[in-house]
Amino acid sequence: MSAMISINNVSKWYGDFQVLTDCTTGVKKGEVVVVCGPSGSGKSTLIKCVNALEPFQKGEIIVDGISVGDPKTDLPKLRSRVGMVFQHFELFPHLSITENLAIAQVKVLGRSQEEARDKGLKLLDRVGLKAHAHKFPGQLSGGQQQRVAIARALAMDPIAMLFDEPTSALDPEMINEVLDVMTELAQEGMTMMCVTHEMGFARRVAHRVIFMDKGAIVEDCEKDAFFGDINARSERARQFLSKILQH
C-alpha cells in the first residue's frame, strides 16, 4: 500500500509558541488512522495542516504525491480532492440541504446542476436523510447536520477524508448515528484520518492509532498494539487512556 498522506517532520509555531513539534506519520491508501490525545495536544492543528487550512513553518506534507506546503501548489484543487468534516458541522446556513450538497460540485468541479443534485440526493439517501433534502441546516439535529456534512464532503469524490472531532459537539444519543456512517465508510475502503475521543470507534474501525501530547506524536502504532498491551505504552498515553476508558 502506498502512502496517501505523508507527514514528515512538521513543526508549527504561533508566534513563539510551538504547537507542533517534529510530527512524522502517514496514512496509507485505504487505511483508517485515529488521532487522539488531550485537548491542546495539537491533533486538530495537525489534521488542518493536511489540507492547508493551517500553515506550518517546517517539514513537509505530501498528499497523493502533491506537496501541501509548496507555494506553487494549487491549494483549492488539492482541497477539493480531500474531504473534511468539522466539529461544528459548518453546513452553510443560508442554503438548503440540497444546495449545501451541490454548491461545491457545481462551482468547484464544474458539474451540471442536475448531476450535482442527483449525486447529492444519492449520498443523502445513503446517510439516511433523503426526506430532509428541502430543509435548511437549522431545522436538523446536530447528528443529522453532521451526516449531511459527511455527504457533502463525499459528493466531491474525495481520495481521502479528514475528520476533526466529528462527534465532540454532539449530544450522546446522536454520536452513534454519525459513527455508524463513518464505520460504513471505513469498511468500504475509504482512506480516513480521524481526530476523535471515541475509543470504541478506534478499537472497532481503526487500523492505527496515533497519540499526541503537547504538539508531538507520542505513540503511533497498530490498533491491536495500542489497546492490547497497555503497559507497553508511554506513561502519558496510559494516563490518558485510563481517564478516557473509565466511562
Next chain:
Amino acid sequence: MALDFSQIIPALPGLADGMALTLKLLVMAVGGGVVLGTLLALARLSDNLLLSRLAKWYVNYFRSIPLLLVISWFYLVVPMVLSWITGDLTPVGAFTSCLVAFVMFEAAYFSEIVRAGIQSISRGQINAAYALGMTYSQAMRLVILPQAFRKMMPLLLQQSIILFQDTSLVYAVGLMDFLNTARSKGDIVGLPHEFLLFAGAVYFVISFGASQCVKRLQKRLAV
C-alpha cells in the same frame, strides 16, 4: 399668522418630481456605496498590509469630514477629473457629481457595517468553504457575504434612512431634490412656512415609517 396649506395641492406634481430625484439619488448612492463599501471592507480585512492600510485611511478620512464639504468639493472636482479621463469637455451635471460624492462618502460608512458583518461569520464557515476547494473569491461570494448581508440588513437599511435625509444637502449645488423643490415653490407663492412644514412631514413619515419596518425586520431576523 394663519397657515394656508391650500397652495400645496397644485404644487404636488412638481414636488413629486423633486421626490423622484431624491429617491433616484438615494437608490443609486446606496447601490454604489454598498458595492464600494464591500470592496473596502474586503481590502481592510485582507492579509495585504498595503491594501488594508489604504482602506483604513480611506474610511477614516471620509468619516472625519462633513458631507456638505464633500458634496461642494466634488461639485468642483468631479467634472474636471471626468473630463480628463474621458477627454470630453462637456460638463457633467450636478447630479453626477453629487452621486459620486455620496457613493464615496457613504462607502466609508457601509464598509464598517460590512466589515462587522463579515467578522461576525465564524472562521469555521470559511474553512468549510476552503475545504470544499473554493477559492477566496468563491468562499466570499457564495458563503460569507450572503450570510453577512443577511445579518447586516437592518444596519444597512438604517444607514440608508440616514442617507435619505442627507440627500437634502444637494441644495448646496442647486439640485432640485424634494426639499429644494418645496422651498422654491413655497417662495414663489409666498408661503415658505407651509411648504417647509409639509416637506418636514413628508420626510418624517417616510423615515419614521421605514425605521419602524426595519425594527420589525430586525425582530424577525433575530428569531
